Amino acid sequence: MSVQDTAEPSRRDFLYIATGAVGAVGAVTLAWPFIDQMNPDAATLALAAIDVDVSQIAVGQSIVAKWRGKPVEIRQRTEAEVLAAKDASLDELKDPIARNANLPGDAPAIDANRAAPDREQWLVMVQVCTHLGCIPLGQSGAYDGWFCPCHGSVYDTAGRIRSGPAPENMAIPPFEFTSDTTVRIG
Missing domain, CATH: 1.20.5 (Single alpha-helices involved in coiled-coils or other helix-helix interfaces)
Incomplete structure (x- = not known):
C-alpha cells in the first residue's frame, strides 16, 4: 500500500x-x-379559459371573444338558421366530421354536434377559415353562414364548409355553459 x-x-x-x-x-x-423561457407566457396561461357573458346577445346576433389568440364567435342563431343547419344532410357536406373538441373525433357533423348541448340556438366556434387561417365574414355567402373573401370558402349556419377550398369545418373549442348567461371557453 x-x-x-x-x-x-x-x-x-x-x-x-x-x-x-x-x-x-x-x-x-x-x-x-x-x-x-420555454414555459408558457403568463398571458397564455391567463387565457387558458375565459368566461363570456352572453346575456346581451339578441337572437340573430353574435359577439367575438378572444381565446388563446383566436377569435371565437358566439352566436345566438335564429330559428331559420337552426332549421337550415338541421336540414343539411351529411351527403351535402364537404367535411362530414363535427370538429367539436367536446365530442369524440369521429362525431358526425350534424347540427346537434356543432351547437351547444341543450341550447341548439347557440353556436360557439373558432372563426378561422380552415384553408389559410383567414377570418370569414359572418352572415354572408350562399348559406347565410360565413364567407371567406380571400379564397371563396363558404360555410353554413353551423360553421360547416359547403364550398370552396377549405378542407374542414370551422373548429368548435372546448366550452360549457356555466349558467344561463355565461359560457366558459377552454
Whole structure:
C-alpha cells in the first residue's frame, strides 16, 4: 500500500472540488433563463379559459371573444338558421366530421354536434377559415353562414364548409355553459 492511498486530501484536491462545484452552479445559473423561457407566457396561461357573458346577445346576433389568440364567435342563431343547419344532410357536406373538441373525433357533423348541448340556438366556434387561417365574414355567402373573401370558402349556419377550398369545418373549442348567461371557453 502506498502513502498516497492513505493520505489526507490535499489543498489541491479541495480546489478541484470547489472549482467543479462553482462551475456546476454557474452552468445551471446560466442555463436556467433558457430553460425557463420555454414555459408558457403568463398571458397564455391567463387565457387558458375565459368566461363570456352572453346575456346581451339578441337572437340573430353574435359577439367575438378572444381565446388563446383566436377569435371565437358566439352566436345566438335564429330559428331559420337552426332549421337550415338541421336540414343539411351529411351527403351535402364537404367535411362530414363535427370538429367539436367536446365530442369524440369521429362525431358526425350534424347540427346537434356543432351547437351547444341543450341550447341548439347557440353556436360557439373558432372563426378561422380552415384553408389559410383567414377570418370569414359572418352572415354572408350562399348559406347565410360565413364567407371567406380571400379564397371563396363558404360555410353554413353551423360553421360547416359547403364550398370552396377549405378542407374542414370551422373548429368548435372546448366550452360549457356555466349558467344561463355565461359560457366558459377552454
